[in-house]
Amino acid sequence: MAFLLAVAPAMPAAQEAGTPDMPAVAGPLPPPPDREAQAAVVRADYRYDDLLWENDRTAHRIYGHALEAAEPPSGSGIDSWGKNVRWPFADRQLRSGDQHSYRGEGLDFYNVGSTRGAGGLGIWHDNKLWTSRNYVRHRILSASGQAADFTVDYAPWPVDVDRKVWETRRFTLPLGTHFTRMVSTISSDSDEPLLVGIGIGKRTTGQGAGELTVDRAKGLLSWWGPADGDHGRMAIAIRVDPAMIAEIRADADNQLVLLRVAPGKPFVYFSGSAWDKGQGGFRTRQAWNAYAAGEKLDFGVPR
Template sequence: MNRPQPTAWSRRIRGPYLSIGLLAIGLCVGTALAQGDGAGDRLPVEKRLPPPPSQAAAAVALVASYRYDDLLWENDKTAHRIYGHALEAAEPPSGSGIDSWGKNVAWPFADRQLRSGDQHGYHGEGLDFYNVGTTRGAGGLGIWHDNKLWTSRNYVRAHILKSGGQVADFSVDYAPWPVDVDRKVWETRRFTLPLGTHFTRLVSTIGSDKATPLTVGIGIGKRTTGQGAGDLTVDRARGLVSWWGPEDGAHGRMALALRVDPAQIADIRADADNQLILLTVKPGQPFVYYSGSAWNKGEGGFSTRAAWDAYVAGQSLDFTPPKD
């Protein structure tokens, strides 16, 4: 959604109505900054964030070294976080799922939100009410073996490639982790989020100490917001799983989606914590998938499940792995 801007005033207010006039102006400014043209204005602002350096739309990625190396990325539509290795000791259990934040401004806000110390509160620009926990969240993955998803710990290295312009682009490395007792795997994953879309493009390359193919499970976490399971749409022919989350009180709903290359699908199923798309991949060969996210009170204007499903299904996405 486009954000209304505060009105500029050029004439002075004089006389006995000065205090009343200034109070009205302050209320108007606060309302204009907090509201979008959707339902975001129904959230009370607890304490406003410091103003942004610019209100221009930008796609950014950064490592929050002040918060256990949380890695934040966002564009004008959506915002996300993954967790660094340092958080494993500070806030156990900590997992390698993808966190998704609601936002209702076009400019970057997540760094200022996290620095506030209250990322779960609404301060006028967005909030984190999605509880990724140890689920796969909004598109994390693992190796499916023996009816179980074997997952990495938090990322250990990050490489920011582009930030602050038309696209956020970075990669992270995950240290080797066991698959049962007879195999180890490791991963490098690249994340790319340009302006104007709700979809992050992810390119995963999974190494292994064995050359046989792997079954990778990419997930959307269960029971991450509100009460109940939410609504799931599955379209195997399009390689699509879409989730319309349950209402979470005044916070509203989160909507998530996965898109994969249909030719790679081995199965679509669930475990105790996640809705999963299972793909057959070869060690050392990159594969592409997309993770989509939206807040029904935020940018994009998705007020119904049907609107979100239509957007997710209608995106033309490229699953060709990069050559570099």
């Protein structure tokens, strides 16, 4: 699980200073089994096979195939939740029936919609991003403990009329970081190279598109979301291998980094997120950008 090349430095004083005003508590969650820091992966078979994963700092969700019929149009973007506790909360929050309300441990106020959310991907072709539907199969490699670790498969999807592609992706989120490592293998019925677009949704919280910071030399897109009332702000970052970058651009829904990828060859990228009222203490855009740029990440494909 050692994809962090070095231990992250202690949080600077600017991040630690101040206690945020938390949203009003709608009602308590059932108590956790314990209050120790740990990572977790849960398939929510009670909610159309949502896959939830989290560690001591951040929490996420992707959507299962069953949701496509229940809540169309459902897509393969990545959801990001705010959390302010070190132990897992997402499964208990989702089981409450109202994951969008604050119940003392975190909440989901990030609206993925038709965007790529927090690091979903697609194939860039003919000035358009061609994306998969929801995942169709999963395998949990580590459900709890020091890391959340699982794989999902995305069924073949068309890229215009020229080709089809399909993907297997591994997600790994150890304790102590805001970044999930993604190992993506995109196969195709054509050997021609791919342009893979990895995105951050533009209008996923509050009003407006948020503030984007780009550092091509570090392979970084960092987004600081607009304030969303009492909920606060979400922060998202993508880190990619700078040597793979073809272009940084946008479409109507997403900020995108385009990577040159060979079909069938795995590649690594990272998706990170934080809540400005939650774990990590990122109260400003500057603090989040400094962390996202400074995290020392390994883009080597794990064996």
